[in-house]
Amino acid sequence: MSPRPKRIRKVSNPPIISGFKPYGVQSGGQEVETVFLLYEEYEALRLCDYEMHNHHQASIIMDVSRPTLTRIYAKARYKVAEAFVKGLQIIIEGGKVYFDSEWFSCSSCRCFFNNPEKQEDIKNCPLCKSTDIINCEKIPEDSTVVWQKCDDTCLCTNCGFEKPHQHGIPCRNEICPDCKIALVRKGTPHGKNN
Amino acid sequence: MKVAITSTGNTIESKLDQRFGRCAYFIIYDTKTKGMEFIPNPNIDAQEGAGPASVQLVASKGVTQIISGEFGIKIKSLLDSLKIQMIIYKEPSKRIKEIIEMLNH
Numbered sequence: 001m002s003p004r005p006k007r008i009r010k011v012s013n014p015p016i017i018s019g020f021k022p023y024g025v026q027s028g029g030q031e032v033e034t035v036f037l038l039y040e041e042y043e044a045l046r047l048c049d050y051e052m053h054n055h056h057q058a059s060i061i062m063d064v065s066r067p068t069l070t071r072i073y074a075k076a077r078y079k080v081a082e083a084f085v086k087g088l089q090i091i092i093e094g095g096k097v098y099f100d101s102e103w104f105s106c107s108s109c110r111c112f113f114n115n116p117e118k119q120e121d122i123k124n125c126p127l128c129k130s131t132d133i134i135n136c137e138k139i140p141e142d143s144t145v146v147w148q149k150c151d152d153t154c155l156c157t158n159c160g161f162e163k164p165h166q167h168g169i170p171c172r173n174e175i176c177p178d179c180k181i182a183l184v185r186k187g188t189p190h191g192k193n194n
Numbered sequence: 195m196k197v198a199i200t201s202t203g204n205t206i207e208s209k210l211d212q213r214f215g216r217c218a219y220f221i222i223y224d225t226k227t228k229g230m231e232f233i234p235n236p237n238i239d240a241q242e243g244a245g246p247a248s249v250q251l252v253a254s255k256g257v258t259q260i261i262s263g264e265f266g267i268k269i270k271s272l273l274d275s276l277k278i279q280m281i282i283y284k285e286p287s288k289r290i291k292e293i294i295e296m297l298n299h
Binding site for chain 1: 259261271273274275276277278279280281282283284285293296297299
């Protein structure tokens with residue numbers, strides 16, 4: 001049986017460097033071994049540890065499932081730790097990814113444009129210089145529907161009561177104030193019917 | 195800053211070409227010097243790979259923005275890594291003259 005095809009991971013920016021070299025190697029002179037960190041692993045590290053998203057949010061940004069994101073992330077941390085402990089160099093390359101930059105649309109001339117300088121924010125339309133621009137990422141797309149459907153919300157399957165999910169507290173430990181039953185995570189198979 | 199505009203002809207009266215890889219002409223417009231360069235697209239009859247070949251052509255001219263009606267799937271990531279801004283402008287009736295006027299605002 002052949003394995004399931006891998007879902008293509010969405011990476012917003014390629015890293016600005018292509019790797020790291022260890023400093024002050026004891027063995028001296030010899031070529032150090034290499035750990036290959038994949039782009040998707042770099043992105044998982046960036047989203048979870050630098051941008052401080054939780055795994056659920058990061059998985060939506062990368063367009064993969066939550067368990068897949070956690071697997072990628074665990075692998076990334078193992079590789080980084082391995083490089084630190086053994087003094088190996090890290091090269092960031094490969095992986096099944098596609099790069100995507102933010103897209104904007106201008107309301108006055110109705111053109112679309114992207115932002116290749118990802119670190120800087122765009123304020124004007126490059127064509128008509130109007131400031132009336134909209135970030136397309138925020139307009140409903142397929143991925144945003146997922147956001148709304150399984151956003152971090154605890155749901156009562158009985159009366160439909162909702163409250164924002166608090167990280168660290170499982171939804172099943174929350175009690176509905178009206179029905180006195182345990183809540184479930186909205187958008188998950190448990191809370192699907194509502 | 196240099197801007198590439200896809201054109202259906204080699205005058206400023208021509209209209210914006212809705213395709214990028216197989217457009218008739220590239221117009222390289224320099225916003226500083228107001229100079230213009232018309233380049234006939236050599237990839238117009240290419241079976242495949244017209245997009246990446248056209249990217250190579252305009253990137254070699256030092257362009258930072260490209261205005262066209264549509265960009266193919268192969269070149270979006272390519273342009274992203276080259277830090278060239280894509281501007282999708284779906285107005286087939288717009289003349290090159292008018293677009294250049296907009297850029298000069």
